[in-house]
Amino acid sequence: MKEQLPALLIVVPLVTALLSPLVAYFSTRLLRGLHLTALATSFACAVGTLIHALTEGTWHYRFGDWAPPWGIEYVIDPLSGVMAVLISLISVLVLLYAGPFLAEEGWLKKGIYYALYTLLTTGLLGMVITGDVFNLYVFLEISSLAAYALIASGGYKATVAAFRYVLIGTIGASLYLLGVGYLYAVTGSLNMADLAEKLQPLLAANSQAVLIAVLLIMVGMGIKMALFPLHGWLPDAYTYTSPAAIPFISGVMTKVMIYVLLRYCFFIFGAMNGVLPAVLEIVGWLAAAGIILASVMAIAQTDFRRMLAYSSVAQIGYIALGMAIGNYYGLIGAVLHILNHAVMKSCLFLVAGGVKWKTGEHAIAKYAEISRRMPVTMGVFLLGALSMIGIPPTAGFFSKWYLILGALDNQQWLYIVVIIVSSLLNAVYFFRVIEQAYLRKAEGEAKPEETLASVEIAIKNRGPELPYVMLVPIVVLGAGILLLGVCNNVIVTNILHYALPGGGL
Amino acid sequence: MKLIASVAMLCMVGIFFTTTAGLPQIYNPHSAPSEHVSPRYIEKSTKETGSPNFVTAVLADYRGYDTLGETTVIFTAGLATALLLRSRRTPSFKNEQACLVKGDPDE
């Protein structure tokens, strides 16, 4: 069975999701266990494939045993292996965390929710390890549809946000598909490796059709990953979504899109070919502008989740910046920041959801004295915030460090300035929350606007900390931040080094 | 915002219209798509898959995994509509709060 791991990685959660309405009909307890098991299995498979890819080289898996340009193949190299591990790990943890939020729902809703969540995971995993550009589109749509539904489940405002996301996301997906159409028109192939081979002469000859394909795919994926001027859908979608799903969506979804872009730019087109350097230059400028502007926007927010959403836009900018720098250190920084930011942002949204669970509040102004009520959670929050700012022992510092090294190599001083300035801006907006949570005293006894709902929540969720199922994922991801920071050298030399194009240049 | 969008779209029109020559001519039997991957489907699919309908052969056999994804897309759409429209009225919603989970009380 070992040679089937890449298929099992997808098939186990997929089949679980398909059967989940049926299982939910009989027992919701079984449903939860089943989904956790399926995702954990997927995680184990991902680890197995990553180890295989590192020790024995890239793993090609053929579906239906058809040879690659005709059939669909899965390609697992260290980069996609790392991404698969990341996705499945965060997926398991967030599903564990989501349990209490769903406790009061009926069987049907539970079944649907779990199914959609697992389908989202499946779609993202499929996008990461596929070796076929059209298959990527299909899985992109699976994950997008699941994400639309999960985002819309957060209430009426979320519905409007989700509708906007549907429109904009579909533009992105259609642009991507049109780009694939252009590639297909000039090469006749849909397989990534085959495409890479066939595109080299065309790129060298500056073919116009390939130029358009590059632009279309860049813009399409740029929309999906919320690159700076195309990020319009993101803040609303992240703000109004239900706290059970958003840690996963925010942490992983945009990262997968940028991974796709990375794969296209450096593995299919080849970054130093034809028009690519010019396009990447533009991406770099946009990313730099996005980092600064989104950080400033984040400072202006009063809602914790909205602040995190804008900070997401800024952090996506870092990754795009690393891609635009494009040398060894830049790419290491970009990939490392994908990992770091996925862990950090999921962790921070988990904390936000935890606070919401406890107090029913999201406004930063209501965070006063919260550190006394939930010391562990807020401790992890402190860690995450320090990491976002980039304080040395935490993960965030090292990816920024690699980015700066890369920019130094290319003598792009402005990028260095942008990174440093944005770190200061990060410090400003996270310090506001830290100050509220740790230093500010709650203002007297007069509790403003004590609504019925908030009293209800307060009574139901009494006790010193969050329930264990919610606390464990938070702590694990908090530990992950530290671990990624302390062991970054090990990760870079042993895994990421081989993940770059050409096995480390 | 709208101004930028219209400028961007005019640019797209320009780019698209000036670069059509890079695409294969319509009806050209020697274009890249007709010469690279597809001949095998046409020539061998009856022998290899037992289906004289090439589209079915490609859809269900050579690229059968895509079709699994596609069916999953439909299922996802069904789940999404059911989640959005039906379950708002389930008995577990006492106070008409239309959120799946503990959503915004400010609705």
Place this chain on the structure above:
Amino acid sequence: MNNRFGTIVLDISFRVIIPFIMLYGVYVLIHGEDSPGGGFQAGALFGIAVVLSRLVHGEQAILNVSGDKALILAGIGTAIYGSVGVVTLLFGGNFLEYGTLPLNISEPGRHALGILAIELGVTICVMSTIVVIFDALVGREEE
């Protein structure tokens, strides 16, 4: 039984047409190998038949696949597709490698049967999803 479409002509003709729609669906499903057609089209036809029968007969419809059951059925349909792949996995092939299906017929025959099996799954899924969406849109659930 009242006239749901206003006139007796429409009512009766819809009633008569339903079995033929289903028959055509079966034809499209089975003949999809040799001519244009296949699971999705057949599923759409079946879905229409179910919806139409519900419109005409109301609660007493014979084909009363509705609500939660339809959703479960959609999952099962897609899972049939997936399980064909899992069976090929278990018999030592790659995922969806119909050649390894444990049947005592020629290689193209096994492929053809595999294709038919997955088309059946697709049909069930599409049919039930159409019913789910119809149910959701008209909102006649759990009242």
Place this chain on the structure above:
Amino acid sequence: MQEFFTSYFIYWVIFLLFLLGPYGIIFKNNLIKKLMAMNVMQVAVILFFLVLGQKMGGEIPVEVPGLLGAGHYINPLPHALMLTAIVVSLATTGVSLALLLLVQKHYGVLEEDELLRRMNER
């Protein structure tokens, strides 16, 4: 010139259709119109692929006994791909219609400016 026109005219139509999508989504006020524009855009992409599959003198891609050879049939791959894309566009439309139904039920309006006003009021 005329040859150029006949060979490439179809692409121009497709691009115009495609750009109708972003145009409608950005400039129209009614959400249903936006959705329709989105659909037009998806159909344009489908057309683009189908055009790539055409061949002069090609039959439909179902084998006629005795007629072999790649030149005799049109390219089946774009058709198979576009069946998938059609289904995807159907699914997206279904989900967005469901979303619109909810919006309409709660806010009672589908015009975007009015909707935003009512959203901010509550």
